Amino acid sequence: MERMDIHSWSQPDRVRVRHLDLDLDVRFEQRILTGSATLHLDRFSGDELVLDTRDLEIRSVENAVSFEFGPADRVLGAPLRIHLRPDAVWVRIHYSTSPRASGLQWLDPPQTAGKRYPFLYTQSQAIHARSWIPLQDTPGVRLTFRADIRVPDGLRAVMGAGMADGHFQMDQPVPSYLIALAAGDLAFRELGPRSGVYAEPEVIDAAASEFADTEAMIRAVEELYGPYRWDRYDLLVLPPSFPFGGMENPRLTFATPTILAGDKSLVSLVAHELAHSWSGNLVSNATWGDFWLNEGFTVYVERRVIETIYGREREEMEAVLGRRELDREMASLKESDRVLHLDLTGRDPDDGCTLVPYEKGALLLRTMEQAVGRERFDAFLRSYFDYFAFRSITTADFLEYLRRELPNPVPVEEWIFQPGIPAGAAEPRSEAFAKVESGWPADTSAWSTQEWLHFLRSQNPPDMPRLDREFHFSESGNAEILHEWLLMAVKAGYAPVYPKIEIFLCSVGRRKFLKPIYTELMKTEEGRERARRIYAKARPTYHPIAQSTIDGIVG
Ligand code: BES
Ligand code: ZN
Secondary structure, eight states: OOOOOTTOOOOTTTEEEEEEEEEEEEETTTTEEEEEEEEEEEEOSSSEEEEEESSOEEEEEETEEEEEEOOOBTTTBEEEEEEEOTTOOEEEEEEEOOTTOTTEEEEOGGGSSSSSSOEEEEOOTTTTGGGTSOBOOOTTOEEEEEEEEEOOTTOEEEESSEEETTEEEEEEEEEGGGOOEEEESOEEEEEETTEEEEEOTTTHHHHHHHTTTHHHHHHHHHHHHOOOOSSOEEEEEOOTTOSSSEEOOTTEEEEOGGGOOSSSTTTHHHHHHHHTTTBTTTEEESSGGGHHHHHHHHHHHHHHHHHHHHOHHHHHHHHHHHHHHHHHHHTTSOGGGSSSSOOOTTSOGGGGOSHIIIIIHHHHHHHHHHHHOHHHHHHHHHHHHHHTTTEEEOHHHHHHHHHHHSOSSSOHHHHHHSSSOOTTOOOOOOHHHHHHTTSSOSOOTTOOHHHHHHHHHHOSSOOHHHHHHHHOGGGOSOHHHHHHHHHHHHHHTOGGGHHHHHHHHHHOOOHHHHHHHHHHHTTSHHHHHHHHHHHHHHGGGSOHHHHHHHHHHHO
16 A cells, blocks of 8 residues: 655655564664664665665665765654665665664663663654664555564563564564564563563562463453464563553563552553554554554553453543543643644654544544444454554545445544544443542542542642541552652642652653653742753653653753
8 A cells, every 4th residue: 555654755655665684783882783774675666765764874785876865854864865776676774873863762770670781672653763773664664574683691682573593583564663672681471371571580570460461361352353463472561761651562562660550450551552463563554643543443442451351340440531631631732633633744743642542532432332332343343453454554544444334333534533522422431430529538448540540630629738648649659649649749839749759750751651740840930940950860861752752841
């Protein structure tokens, strides 16, 4: 399928990369990857191969007539134009990355749990693969790959890929944003017959017990939407500076350690990243404007998994929390960002990442399910995943398929192209939450994380000293609850919690937690001063993606 992707310089309708052979040394002292990328090509017209790059140093290009960089764009990076020999079906690019590559985070030993070894990991989504591999960095192009990665003694490299005779290998074609690598002091623990978890040795026990339901989750999705097609499903727990909750790298989900709550209460993130094995990795958005096809479908599937494994009540609570957060965020977005199909012209796709594609997208699917009944909707989704398997599709492709297979269940055009939530939307409800809202609680001993979050969000205005005295939220070992409490403290100007806020901002790099706290701090003179002082200290420990977000807030 030929697509226009405004976030890539490449012209895959002329020459298309179909396979990559990667050969890289990981050099911690210099903070660079260095080696070569061999690109195997399908040629349709012309002698020019255009690749995406950002801050790459190209030494030479083998089997080509010549190469040159075009001018670098602030968002897109620089096109690398390679003049091909008339019949060439491969080129080999010898290159190194920059120490400031946007898709890499190099951690010094103090930033790890073990404090003894350095750590490296990649984050390619949305358009950061180009900062560590020269390629056609658009989700509309899928490629297979093989990789040899050399790391210093004592460290282990892992990739979102299988292994074949000593090489990393991915035989199913994937978009570039799903290529992933990490290296560090990693232990491994089996979780089930086809799943396991990698983490630093200090974290591996906690990770293995938190993720014990992984095989049950895989089975739950298979039951609904057909077989898991990626062979193994492993997880990698990263150090706390990982800027996201999770990343659905194929066969190897990357996850933040902040979901290790000790009681499985935050594992909807695992359900989410696993669900991407169908919605996102099997059927991928062809452009970043179609991101809701990845995330909206995935949140819907995630909630179905939660319902299957943890019951209807937990699912309802999570759906209500999501619905409320969507309203809270939408209130601050301009109309053009309240639609599902986003116009990202001139913007970095990282900036288009709000709850709208996630929660409005999931709500659309929930509304369709309600309209046609669960049985019909399940059959529809299952056939959708089969029909588009291993392809990248646009919103228009989805609409065409929907019109054919499930005509007129809901005003879907309004959902996709108009701002806000259309009339007739499903309304998730939770009886447990109704009780939480009914006054100061008498007995909270059996409350779940979800009830605590809802309780905190319902306090208006909050009696901070009383909440602190009775519930000691500053001591919470649950990162979601702690974050909610710290945010409330900033809003309320509740000074006893300030030291805790500083510790939190200096030890966690998850952007979803950082962004609201810094934003809130910046609203007062005193807060601004504190934000600047803390950020000066914390910034070097944040991932480039988080740095760029917080730079935009703190300045
Ligand atoms: N694919 C996303 C993460 C992502 C999105 C990275 C856009 C870069 C650009 C991942 O599946 C995701 O959605 N993660 C969420 C957690 C999820 C439970 C909602 C996150 O990181 O917060
Ligand atoms: Zn996701």
